[in-house]
Amino acid sequence: MTATVQRITYEATIEHIDEIGPETRSFILRLPPTPHFAFRPGQFISCLLPVGGEIIRPYSIASDPEDAPRLEICLNLVPNGPGSHYLFSLAVGATVRFSGPWGTFIVDGAPAAECVFIAEGTGIAPIRPMLRRALAGATHPVRLHYSATSAAHLLYAQELEAAARTHASFTFAPVIDGSLTEDIARRYVSGDSDRARRFYICGVGDIVPRLRDLLRRSGYERRAVQYEKW
């Protein structure tokens, strides 16, 4: 029984697959000319994967809207994860069906205040296009704290370092020693009394609500701390 409006689904072709980290792949999908697919930086697609019938797996879009008709997702191989195992079994030329775009974790312009992005692991995916949008015309500082388990797990690191060299307002702070929470607390909680910053946090698991609570409880407004927890 269908209770709500029928969703448009898209069928994209895998154009390119890249190993961008340990057991982590980027998939460049080529969208069909129709129906037209448009999204805002930070949104995700909902993949409909033929595993035991059909399973739904959301993946953040790691590319820019301007990259259309190409769209990039990146994911790591999750132990016993049927969605990632299925996608890792696919080769160039295979098709992926999805609906979208979805999600309200979005940055679609230069921020009106200092903007702090916090990414953990593959949580960099939605932040990558958000960051580019934030840097275009940025008049306030833009910072990225990006935590991963090792330097090899820091995805898009060269690109992020290059952006830091190009944009004087942008600071890139990679973290590979597990000190992300302490760094955030020291810099934005005990470091000063400025509470006008905006935060955008994305990652997998408890680190996300932990950072959310840390910031909100230290005086930042609820809506100034946006996050997406996977």
Added chain:
Amino acid sequence: MATLRVLFENCAPERIIEFDPKKAPFQHDGRPGSILDILLAHGVHLDHACGGSCACTTCHVIVKNGFEKLSEAQENELDLLDKAPGLTPTSRLGCQAVIEDDAEITVLIPRFTINAA
């Protein structure tokens, strides 16, 4: 046992589902025993673009009866509901609201659940 009565804003015929909450989960999406879990297991479609992981609002439902018999909403759900179109004082995300034993719940499934900001 518990009862979930389902009304549809698009005028589809209502459904009444009786189930044993202690037997949850009934399928794999959403919290075990959640409204989404019950609906999907009983052949009632409810969108859940994020797979039922509390990352969107496509499973937004309006609770018409038994609101207090649902698990309390956590901050992540409240933050998402904040952005849901057609938000009401008794809105919940179907993937997060777990139905207690002996509860009689009535939910309305909105016609539109699109959550593009």
